[in-house]
Amino acid sequence: MIKNIIKKSLTTVSLLLLSFTVESATYDLLEEQKTDQLLLPNTQLGNSFFTLDPTPQQAINDQKRDYLEALELIKNQKFQEAEKKINTLLKNNPKEAEFYNLQGLLESTNKQPEHALKSYQKAIDLDPKNLKAHLTIAKISLDTGNLKRAKEYAYKTLSINNKTPYAFYILADIALKQNQPLAAEKALLTAKQRNQGNIKIEVALANNLGKFYITQKQPQKLLPLAKDIITRYPKESSALSLLANAQLINHQKKEAEKTLKKLINQDKQNIPDRLLLIKLLVGQPEKEKNILKLLDEISSIAPDNLQVLSQKTVYLIKLKHYREAKEVAAKVNRLAPKSGFLHLVEGEIYLSKKNPDLALSAFQQAYQIKPTEKILNIITDIMVSKGKQSEAVNFLNKELKKNNKNLAAHFKLATLYQQQNNLIEAEKHYKSILAVMPDNALVLNNLAWAYHQQNNPKALKLAEQAYKLAPNSAAIADTYGVVLTKVGNLQQGIDILEKASKLPPMAYDIKYHLAEAYATNGDKKQAIDILNQIVNADQIFSEKNAAIALLKKLEEN
Template identity: 25%
Template sequence: MRLFRRQAISVALAFSTALGLTPVFAVMLELQPDNPANAPSAAPYASIAVNNELQDVVTLLKQGERKEAKLQLARFLARHPQDPRATEVAGLIFMEEKNWKMAIVSFRRVLSVNPAQTSARSKLGVSLLMDGQRQEGAAELQRVVSINKADGMARRYLGWLAETQGDTKAALGHYTEAIGDPRFGAGMMSEFHVLTAKLFNQTQQYDKTIKLLAPLIGKADSSRTGRGGELVLASAYLEQGDKAAAARLIRSLEKTLPSVNPDLRLAQAALFKLEKDYPKARERLQAIIKENPAYSRLASLQLSEVYVLEGNRKQAIGVLESLVSKTEKKDLSPLLARLTAFQFDRGSPADAIKTLKEHSVQNPSVKYLLAEAQARNHQYALALRTVNELLAESPQFAGAHYLAAMLYIHENKPSEAEAGFLQAVKLIPAFVDAWVELGDLYISANALPKAESTLQKALEANPDNPTLLFKLASILDQSGKTAQANSAYRRIVEKMPNHAPALQKLALNLSTDSSTLSEAQKLAERAYALAQNEPSIQDTYGWVLVQSGDLKKGTPLLEAAVKAAQHHREHLSSHDESDDHSHESNNLAEGNAYYHLGVAYMKGGKYAEGAAYLNRALHSGVDSGTRTQIASLLK
């Protein structure tokens, strides 16, 4: 039974946060909504209109001379006890000292004199947030942005609040509005550019990160912002597989950051991993774990992935087990998710169940993982009981609705499955796997128009998401809407030039028309350069070459694709197909591979071999148009 496709298990574990795919490299950012210590500093956004005498106080504050600033302010207040500007400066000092209650008193005093003073109101909103009065603080900040849409402080904290609540769309809205704040300078990279780009990366919109940040490299409002921008932009390039662009940024960071900087080491490790230099990647990550405790969790997760890429899953599991033993219960869920995922990959769901039962199954996320492990261990009824118990306790758990829906598909209860997927995407609109499975559910019911409209809705919530775009294009292909499908494939390739499946599908579609055969060959060559061992890409490239008259080069590729298709079928026959529904789409691919090879043999004069493969294609599953062509060839 297929439980997950592409998304990280952490997406399904989220109550209200869409975390997206696990990145190759991520700047450390762990938002904890109940911990004010993780909130951003207010200092960069704190502006106060003051006279010359108070300006000295503000300058001292910015220089970190808080003690001297307080003395000068006290002298000023002794002469002007009712001056609201001095009271606002006092409130700012209280904010720096994290004396939120006194800060609140100060800003309310300012606002009692001048209710329209938005700079004081934004500081009041932040102080209320940090004092645990989240609803009141958010309300004050919303009042500020209703008057001044680009207020930097209000937008920064409203964005932070939205992030902690999992509302990426709202956070992006706040940060992009703040980019328009004239105090940050036109044509300059501000922290808001970096924050916006981080969220683009988090939602797989790497092309938007590149478009936003690349023109601003070297034009940051501070060295700190510049380094942050380079790190986030490097992450986007790494995700897109652009080693050269990422390497240029990392070389630049090596000149400005100490060699032991953990963010730099993470970037270097990610580049080494992309270059398949796994020993060097391990060296960087192990150094972080040893020397930077605050980063050890993130580095350990990345290290486990490196071990997996090296084929050493045992070592990967060992790293995670060690990390689990040192982690507090409240932080265990993501680690257990990764650990059990590796155990699943090793075909050991029973081991995963044992691991999970060693920890509190009262934790909703752990209970979710237990239900998944039970399902993977073919204990479907028990898994469904576990997940329904979880939903009774935590009805807002989107991942549990998703898992229940997958189990209902196994039980052949499509109505219940549909309800589960719909609830999952309602709770987390960025839950890509749930959208894809819902589309597949409609496809299996031969409801292609409904599948198409579902993917259109998914893309409204997740614009330009490549997984959703690719699924929509596949549905359009199945519906005979080839031109629209090609348009979707082109959108993917424009944003992700190295998206091999989109290149392959577009090439295959264009190969049917002699006027676009040349473009088809170029696209197929690009796909083959990216994934030359992928059977569907071998098949498409070989077929395009045969169509172009290059039998010598094309036929061996088609033979390799057929061999791989046969191996896949034999593999499925020796495994429980209920664990993997991918064979449902591979039958058609196998039929096409036989058809293409049959045509190639006939063009090369091998009529008997060609006819044999054409007949095999008819029995393996091909569409009606291909059947007609085969019938014509076999006459």
């Protein structure tokens, strides 16, 4: 089902100013995972080392120069030029394993995994203990769904070096894909144990364990890990950051505040942890002076840093220090005159003051200077919140006349039309996005729901496709569960809806759909129990009237 597509009210600051964020290095544990792999870091495997057989020094220098130039070309996606340079290296050095690694990197970056596998295998044939080649074959195999081969080469990597953390990340991800969370945890804990004494790797592994524990709803398990590391490295900044993060995700705000203050005292130039501490203190009126002091310190450290100034305006608006916020915004405008930043800040201030009409005018001025997807979305949301749906539709259609490839405008239009039950127009715009982004789970989900509303059998295929891409999305699981029950796959639909009802954010619409499924399956008691819970709650949800009607019907029969 479509969830929170258009905001019905704009009562808080939209925070459009945060087009970039400065956060603590470990605070990303709190962010939703968006990669296909849960734990595998986004690490480039192609430039970690360079080795050659004994060769005259000048030849070594020339080869190293060409190697590094090829790497730079790959990084800049100049694949044809890189290929020519690599072919020359291989022609002159046909037995150099490292050049086959380089060729494999080019091929994997250029989305040719099967060619890359052959190149890395050639590197292994020349050098059976080539760590990089084994590891990258494992990674490519994981990405392409060959879990057996991924596991085989991860273990081969560990037979060469039993401490390699990247191999353990691969094993952990394989275990998660096979629904074996205990095996994933064991892999990461084993890696941490084997790397004890290497603070950098220990902290990285603990952070990944933290991500794992969050997905398993076991954040409390990160605390003892963090405390163990801080006991051995009491003044190490990365260890303190890990501890602060563990405290935050376990809602130990006072302890996290103390830890962040230690970090700041250790490093007088530390901006990210000052910003994180401010984020923690916002909402506590008695801490306003502390926040302002921290903001002043940040300004002194980086007086002309646009990211820092942007963050500062956000917090000044939250504190309702509007004049100071506009002063900082004016400085940003002087540093970046084509950013439209001052108008953005004015828009944020008017939203904070609950004056959407003036906010809309300010955002429209900002959009004229620098049109961005974020500003387009909030302009549309304000119009809709004011009941000006037709004005929003006209605005978006004008943007599409200027640029028919504006996917943000297509998406906004599609969701507006879908809310107006104009499903034919909604379908047209969703299809425009899918033509460019065929694996966009949210668009697939919304189009599946539109088809479901029309009793179109295409709904099942799209809902299943979206679910496979994002199985941990509550809204997407909800759509798939509802469509499954509609086509008669009751038990599978109930299983999916039960899962969806436990995923954040908890939504009463999903619980209603689960109750509906139970009722259809003849489980009247479970259906009534859920309906009583959601009907008697204060929360308003879109299908509350339908839930009331279903409860009345079940109790009467």
